């Protein structure tokens with residue numbers, strides 16, 4: 001499982017801080033974090049970006065409704081996103097807010113590039129605008145005259161506007177899709193976009209004069225940049241476009257997003273980049289929504305919205321990280337409830353993993369005076385670990401399969417203990433069996449580190465070893481004679 005050292009750049013979408021954090025934000029950050037940590041585990045030079053999309057009419061209006069200035073409103077709401085990142089142990093390398101000067105500079109620079117390239121012209125736009133989406137809708141795309149996402153009647157807006165000649169890039173975009181089968185994943189989502197691309201692309205209105213909470217258009221300060229042009233360029237800002245870090249990490253290896261913003265990322269964004277002479281991202285990965293246990297949309301009015309910070313405090317980040325990654329096939333919708341969480345935490349984390357470690361440490365204390373014995377890991381047990389399969393799943397963003405595959409090995413070690421009846425063995429045979437278990441747990445800790453990092457650390461600590469990534473996932477590397485450190489149980493059962 002030794003990877004060639006490569007660079008890896010992954011981003012979440014930048015969240016819209018018009019309200020507080022919800023479980024969907026936590027899910028997107030967690031899954032992206034697992035992928036980022038997996039790449040670090042492989043030895044890849046990894047950059048993981050997340051942040052907030054702070055501009056636009058909707059923020060301006062919500063701030064006004066709350067009697068606040070947009071800048072103060074954004075700052076206040078940003079706090080809960082920072083808390084989420086911290087509490088859920090998200091390992092982002094930077095956190096961007098589009099109100100920062102560094103971003104303003106890059107967004108304007110990109111706009112200038114499009115303009116210099118002759119792809120920007122002044123016109124007049126009239127259209128049905130959903131302020132929630134920050135997007136215009138065509139009559140035919142509305143549902144009963146309402147925004148299909150927000151169920152609100154859009155406003156008819158007419159204004160002078162700059163346009164981006166997106167239509168010019170349709171063929172180039174289709175060619176990019178053709179040559180890059182993994183550009184949009186899962187494949188069902190790719191198909192959806194390709195279907196929509198059968199119709200001619202329209203030029204995109206990229207500026208507004210009707211509000212002022214945003215970045216000014218560099219060629220005409222009466223105009224504010226369309227919030228999506230502003231927001232998408234964050235992926236360049238955060239890696240210091242056009243300098244060294246950008247040169248190293250661009251193109252992004254994965255933008256992880258929700259399905260509601262797929263069009264912006266898979267059509268508008270690559271067209272902007274084409275015009276600016278920058279390569280498009282390699283993959284846009286669309287994750288699913290998290291619903292209630294009965295499969296309904298979480299809703300404020302029904303009181304089914306989950307505060308990720310609150311449940312994070314209640315159950316611990318690793319339990320939630322494990323649950324979300326294991327329970328919900330990445331790329332599909334899934335359900336969440338505390339009952340479902342309890343089942344997985346009690347059966348898998350507390351029993352399968354927690355008890356395994358506990359039994360191993362207790363036996364080392366009892367039969368080997370608290371020291372890792374000399375020994376060799378059982379060859380049949382070694383065969384139960386399929387690293388290639390785990391790696392293959394993870395490379396295809398099948399995080400749930402990757403984790404399940406690791407769990408097969410956890411349970412193989414449990415079975416090994418029961419089958420061998422270590423307490424009945426003597427001498428070398430007993431030592432080898434003990435060594436097999438602790439050496440396997442060491443590998444398990446390394447493999448689980450991207451998923452449940454605090455737990456992985458604790459396992460390593462109790463075994464008297466440290467986490468070393470993919471290169472440590474070979475058998476017989478645990479040092480004999482090391483003292484084990486019995487600690488707290490890994491997971492308390494949820495009552």
Ligand SMILES: [Zn+2]
Nearest residue numbers: 130133147150
């Ligand atoms: Zn909408």
